[in-house]
Protein backbone atom coordinates (compact mmCIF):
# COMPACT_ATOMS: atom_id res chain seq x y z
CA UNK A 1 0.00 0.00 0.00
CA UNK A 2 2.72 2.46 0.80
CA UNK A 3 4.81 1.92 -2.30
CA UNK A 4 2.85 3.20 -5.26
CA UNK A 5 3.90 2.54 -8.80
CA UNK A 6 4.86 5.82 -10.37
CA UNK A 7 2.94 5.02 -13.56
CA UNK A 8 -0.28 4.42 -11.58
CA UNK A 9 0.13 7.57 -9.53
CA UNK A 10 0.66 9.69 -12.63
CA UNK A 11 -2.36 8.16 -14.36
CA UNK A 12 -4.55 8.51 -11.29
CA UNK A 13 -3.50 12.10 -10.75
CA UNK A 14 -4.18 12.96 -14.39
CA UNK A 15 -7.64 11.40 -14.18
CA UNK A 16 -8.36 13.15 -10.93
CA UNK A 17 -7.40 16.53 -12.32
CA UNK A 18 -9.78 15.87 -15.17
CA UNK A 19 -12.51 14.91 -12.68
CA UNK A 20 -12.00 18.09 -10.66
CA UNK A 21 -11.93 20.14 -13.84
CA UNK A 22 -15.28 18.63 -14.80
CA UNK A 23 -16.61 19.41 -11.35
CA UNK A 24 -15.57 23.02 -11.63
CA UNK A 25 -16.87 23.39 -15.18
CA UNK A 26 -20.19 21.63 -14.87
CA UNK A 27 -21.11 22.37 -11.29
CA UNK A 28 -21.29 26.11 -10.82
CA UNK A 29 -21.78 25.64 -7.09
CA UNK A 30 -18.68 23.51 -6.75
CA UNK A 31 -16.50 24.81 -3.99
CA UNK A 32 -13.93 23.50 -1.65
CA UNK A 33 -13.17 24.57 1.86
CA UNK A 34 -9.82 24.01 3.39
CA UNK A 35 -10.36 26.01 6.54
CA UNK A 36 -11.39 23.00 8.59
CA UNK A 37 -11.07 19.29 8.14
CA UNK A 38 -14.48 18.39 9.38
CA UNK A 39 -17.85 19.88 10.07
CA UNK A 40 -18.93 20.05 13.68
CA UNK A 41 -22.18 18.13 13.97
CA UNK A 42 -24.96 18.79 16.43
CA UNK A 43 -25.39 15.22 17.53
CA UNK A 44 -22.81 14.30 20.09
CA UNK A 45 -24.84 11.57 21.78
CA UNK A 46 -26.60 8.40 20.74
CA UNK A 47 -29.62 10.11 19.21
CA UNK A 48 -30.87 8.29 16.16
CA UNK A 49 -30.48 10.14 12.88
CA UNK A 50 -32.77 7.77 11.04
CA UNK A 51 -35.08 5.01 12.16
CA UNK A 52 -36.82 2.50 9.93
CA UNK A 53 -39.96 0.49 10.63
CA UNK A 54 -38.01 -2.66 11.34
CA UNK A 55 -36.22 -1.11 14.31
CA UNK A 56 -33.00 -0.25 12.57
CA UNK A 57 -31.49 3.05 13.58
CA UNK A 58 -28.52 5.03 12.34
CA UNK A 59 -26.58 7.24 14.71
CA UNK A 60 -23.17 8.79 15.15
CA UNK A 61 -20.53 6.35 16.31
CA UNK A 62 -19.23 6.92 19.84
CA UNK A 63 -15.77 6.13 21.22
CA UNK A 64 -17.09 3.20 23.24
CA UNK A 65 -18.46 1.65 20.03
CA UNK A 66 -14.93 0.90 18.81
CA UNK A 67 -14.76 -2.76 19.93
CA UNK A 68 -18.16 -3.53 18.37
CA UNK A 69 -17.26 -1.68 15.17
CA UNK A 70 -13.98 -3.57 14.86
CA UNK A 71 -15.67 -6.92 15.53
CA UNK A 72 -18.26 -6.18 12.84
CA UNK A 73 -15.55 -5.11 10.38
CA UNK A 74 -13.73 -8.38 11.03
CA UNK A 75 -16.84 -10.39 10.19
CA UNK A 76 -17.62 -8.22 7.18
CA UNK A 77 -14.17 -8.53 5.63
CA UNK A 78 -13.90 -12.26 6.26
CA UNK A 79 -17.45 -12.92 5.13
CA UNK A 80 -17.71 -10.64 2.11
CA UNK A 81 -14.28 -9.80 0.72
CA UNK A 82 -13.11 -13.38 0.32
CA UNK A 83 -14.54 -13.55 -3.20
CA UNK A 84 -12.15 -10.80 -4.30
CA UNK A 85 -9.09 -11.20 -2.06
CA UNK A 86 -7.06 -14.12 -0.78
CA UNK A 87 -7.00 -15.10 2.89
CA UNK A 88 -3.53 -13.57 3.24
CA UNK A 89 -4.67 -10.31 1.66
CA UNK A 90 -7.63 -10.21 4.04
CA UNK A 91 -5.31 -10.69 6.99
CA UNK A 92 -3.18 -7.82 5.68
CA UNK A 93 -6.28 -5.67 5.21
CA UNK A 94 -7.29 -6.11 8.84
CA UNK A 95 -3.92 -6.46 10.52
CA UNK A 96 -1.59 -4.26 8.46
CA UNK A 97 -3.73 -1.48 7.01
CA UNK A 98 -6.66 -1.52 9.40
CA UNK A 99 -10.27 -1.19 8.34
CA UNK A 100 -10.95 2.35 9.56
CA UNK A 101 -9.56 5.46 11.13
CA UNK A 102 -11.06 5.93 14.63
CA UNK A 103 -10.30 9.66 14.38
CA UNK A 104 -13.49 9.92 12.34
CA UNK A 105 -15.46 8.98 15.45
CA UNK A 106 -13.90 11.89 17.33
CA UNK A 107 -14.64 14.12 14.34
CA UNK A 108 -18.32 13.18 14.45
CA UNK A 109 -18.29 11.95 10.85
CA UNK A 110 -18.62 8.20 11.33
CA UNK A 111 -22.01 6.50 11.60
CA UNK A 112 -23.26 3.14 12.78
CA UNK A 113 -26.43 1.27 11.94
CA UNK A 114 -27.84 -0.54 14.93
CA UNK A 115 -30.40 -3.31 15.17
CA UNK A 116 -31.62 -4.46 18.58
CA UNK A 117 -28.60 -2.87 20.20
CA UNK A 118 -26.06 -4.49 17.87
CA UNK A 119 -23.96 -2.63 15.34
CA UNK A 120 -24.57 -4.21 11.94
CA UNK A 121 -23.06 -1.61 9.60
CA UNK A 122 -20.86 1.47 9.68
CA UNK A 123 -19.51 4.13 7.37
CA UNK A 124 -18.69 7.78 7.20
CA UNK A 125 -16.85 10.59 5.51
CA UNK A 126 -13.98 12.94 6.08
CA UNK A 127 -11.91 15.67 4.51
CA UNK A 128 -8.90 14.05 6.10
CA UNK A 129 -6.57 12.19 3.80
CA UNK A 130 -6.79 8.46 4.42
CA UNK A 131 -3.90 7.58 6.66
CA UNK A 132 -3.08 4.04 7.55
CA UNK A 133 -1.22 3.18 10.67
CA UNK A 134 0.77 0.00 10.36
CA UNK A 135 1.26 -2.41 13.20
CA UNK A 136 4.73 -0.97 13.63
CA UNK A 137 3.10 2.35 14.47
CA UNK A 138 4.27 3.95 11.25
CA UNK A 139 1.80 6.32 9.64
CA UNK A 140 1.75 7.14 5.99
CA UNK A 141 -0.53 8.87 3.54
CA UNK A 142 -1.08 6.36 0.83
CA UNK A 143 -3.62 7.97 -1.45
CA UNK A 144 -1.56 10.55 -3.28
CA UNK A 145 -4.09 10.65 -6.11
CA UNK A 146 -6.83 12.01 -3.90
CA UNK A 147 -7.63 15.71 -3.73
CA UNK A 148 -6.98 17.37 -0.40
CA UNK A 149 -10.22 19.34 -0.54
CA UNK A 150 -12.66 16.63 -1.49
CA UNK A 151 -14.86 14.70 0.90
CA UNK A 152 -13.74 11.12 1.18
CA UNK A 153 -16.30 8.40 1.81
CA UNK A 154 -14.66 6.16 4.38
CA UNK A 155 -14.85 2.61 5.66
CA UNK A 156 -18.30 1.36 4.71
CA UNK A 157 -18.82 -2.12 6.14
CA UNK A 158 -21.93 -4.22 6.53
CA UNK A 159 -22.36 -7.36 8.61
CA UNK A 160 -22.51 -10.36 6.24
CA UNK A 161 -25.96 -11.33 7.50
CA UNK A 162 -27.41 -7.93 6.65
CA UNK A 163 -26.24 -7.21 3.12
CA UNK A 164 -28.44 -6.16 0.18
CA UNK A 165 -30.98 -4.36 2.35
CA UNK A 166 -29.71 -0.92 1.47
CA UNK A 167 -27.57 -0.35 4.56
CA UNK A 168 -24.39 0.44 2.65
CA UNK A 169 -26.33 2.85 0.41
CA UNK A 170 -27.97 4.55 3.38
CA UNK A 171 -24.64 5.17 5.08
CA UNK A 172 -23.05 6.52 1.91
CA UNK A 173 -26.02 8.81 1.24
CA UNK A 174 -25.98 10.14 4.79
CA UNK A 175 -22.26 10.81 4.45
CA UNK A 176 -22.85 12.56 1.13
CA UNK A 177 -25.54 14.76 2.69
CA UNK A 178 -23.19 15.79 5.47
CA UNK A 179 -20.34 16.43 3.06
CA UNK A 180 -22.51 18.57 0.80
CA UNK A 181 -23.78 20.49 3.83
CA UNK A 182 -20.12 21.19 4.62
CA UNK A 183 -19.54 22.55 1.11
CA UNK A 184 -17.92 19.49 -0.49
CA UNK A 185 -19.33 18.54 -3.85
CA UNK A 186 -16.46 16.37 -5.00
CA UNK A 187 -16.67 12.99 -3.29
CA UNK A 188 -13.92 10.42 -3.56
CA UNK A 189 -13.12 7.04 -2.16
CA UNK A 190 -10.89 4.04 -2.42
CA UNK A 191 -13.13 1.03 -2.96
CA UNK A 192 -12.34 -2.58 -2.40
CA UNK A 193 -13.19 -4.64 -5.46
CA UNK A 194 -16.16 -5.87 -3.42
CA UNK A 195 -17.43 -2.33 -2.90
CA UNK A 196 -17.32 -1.24 -6.56
CA UNK A 197 -20.90 -2.34 -7.54
CA UNK A 198 -22.35 -0.40 -4.60
CA UNK A 199 -20.53 2.81 -5.49
CA UNK A 200 -21.28 2.44 -9.19
CA UNK A 201 -24.96 2.16 -8.37
CA UNK A 202 -24.68 5.33 -6.32
CA UNK A 203 -23.20 7.22 -9.27
CA UNK A 204 -19.46 6.99 -8.59
CA UNK A 205 -17.11 6.58 -11.53
CA UNK A 206 -13.80 4.80 -11.59
CA UNK A 207 -10.86 7.20 -11.72
CA UNK A 208 -8.03 4.72 -11.47
CA UNK A 209 -6.71 1.63 -9.76
CA UNK A 210 -3.93 1.27 -7.26
CA UNK A 211 -2.38 -1.84 -5.77
CA UNK A 212 -1.82 -1.43 -2.04
CA UNK A 213 1.28 -3.34 -1.05
CA UNK A 214 2.04 -5.03 2.25
CA UNK A 215 4.95 -7.32 3.19
CA UNK A 216 4.76 -10.94 2.03
CA UNK A 217 1.42 -10.67 0.31
CA UNK A 218 0.19 -9.98 -3.21
CA UNK A 219 -0.83 -6.33 -3.62
CA UNK A 220 -4.45 -5.57 -2.75
CA UNK A 221 -6.13 -3.93 -5.71
CA UNK A 222 -8.16 -0.90 -4.80
CA UNK A 223 -10.33 1.32 -7.01
CA UNK A 224 -10.25 5.10 -6.83
CA UNK A 225 -13.78 6.35 -7.50
CA UNK A 226 -15.27 9.83 -7.58
CA UNK A 227 -18.59 11.59 -7.93
CA UNK A 228 -19.63 15.20 -8.22
CA UNK A 229 -22.87 16.29 -6.61
CA UNK A 230 -24.45 19.07 -8.64
CA UNK A 231 -25.44 22.28 -6.90
CA UNK A 232 -29.14 21.76 -7.57
CA UNK A 233 -29.05 18.66 -5.34
CA UNK A 234 -29.11 21.06 -2.37
CA UNK A 235 -32.37 22.71 -3.28
CA UNK A 236 -33.90 19.36 -4.27
CA UNK A 237 -33.05 17.77 -0.95
CA UNK A 238 -34.13 20.88 0.95
CA UNK A 239 -37.55 20.87 -0.77
Ligand SMILES: CC(C)(COP(=O)(O)OP(=O)(O)OC[C@H]1O[C@@H](n2cnc3c(N)ncnc32)[C@H](O)[C@@H]1OP(=O)(O)O)[C@@H](O)C(=O)NCCC(=O)NCCS
Nearest residue numbers: 080157158163164165166167168169191192194195197198
Ligand atom coordinates in the same frame (compact mmCIF):
# COMPACT_ATOMS: atom_id res chain seq x y z
C1 LIG B 1 -19.90 -3.33 -0.19
C2 LIG B 1 -20.93 -3.39 0.94
C3 LIG B 1 -20.66 -2.23 1.90
C4 LIG B 1 -22.34 -3.25 0.34
O1 LIG B 1 -23.27 -3.12 1.41
P1 LIG B 1 -24.82 -3.44 1.21
O2 LIG B 1 -25.54 -2.93 2.40
O3 LIG B 1 -25.01 -4.87 0.90
O4 LIG B 1 -25.19 -2.59 -0.07
P2 LIG B 1 -26.67 -2.17 -0.55
O5 LIG B 1 -27.68 -3.12 -0.01
O6 LIG B 1 -26.86 -0.73 -0.23
O7 LIG B 1 -26.51 -2.37 -2.12
C5 LIG B 1 -26.87 -1.37 -3.04
C6 LIG B 1 -26.56 -1.88 -4.43
O8 LIG B 1 -25.17 -2.08 -4.59
C7 LIG B 1 -24.94 -3.20 -5.46
N1 LIG B 1 -24.31 -4.28 -4.69
C8 LIG B 1 -24.08 -4.33 -3.37
N2 LIG B 1 -23.46 -5.47 -3.05
C9 LIG B 1 -23.30 -6.16 -4.19
C10 LIG B 1 -22.74 -7.43 -4.52
N3 LIG B 1 -22.19 -8.22 -3.58
N4 LIG B 1 -22.76 -7.83 -5.80
C11 LIG B 1 -23.31 -7.06 -6.75
N5 LIG B 1 -23.89 -5.86 -6.52
C12 LIG B 1 -23.86 -5.42 -5.25
C13 LIG B 1 -26.32 -3.64 -5.93
O9 LIG B 1 -26.61 -2.89 -7.10
C14 LIG B 1 -27.19 -3.18 -4.79
O10 LIG B 1 -28.53 -2.97 -5.16
P3 LIG B 1 -29.56 -4.23 -5.18
O11 LIG B 1 -29.38 -4.97 -3.89
O12 LIG B 1 -30.88 -3.56 -5.31
O13 LIG B 1 -29.18 -5.06 -6.36
C15 LIG B 1 -20.85 -4.75 1.68
O14 LIG B 1 -20.87 -5.79 0.73
C16 LIG B 1 -19.60 -4.92 2.50
O15 LIG B 1 -19.59 -4.54 3.67
N6 LIG B 1 -18.52 -5.52 1.93
C17 LIG B 1 -17.31 -5.82 2.68
C18 LIG B 1 -16.56 -4.58 3.10
C19 LIG B 1 -16.19 -3.73 1.89
O16 LIG B 1 -15.55 -4.19 0.95
N7 LIG B 1 -16.63 -2.48 1.95
C20 LIG B 1 -16.35 -1.52 0.94
C21 LIG B 1 -15.22 -0.71 1.45
S1 LIG B 1 -14.72 0.46 0.22
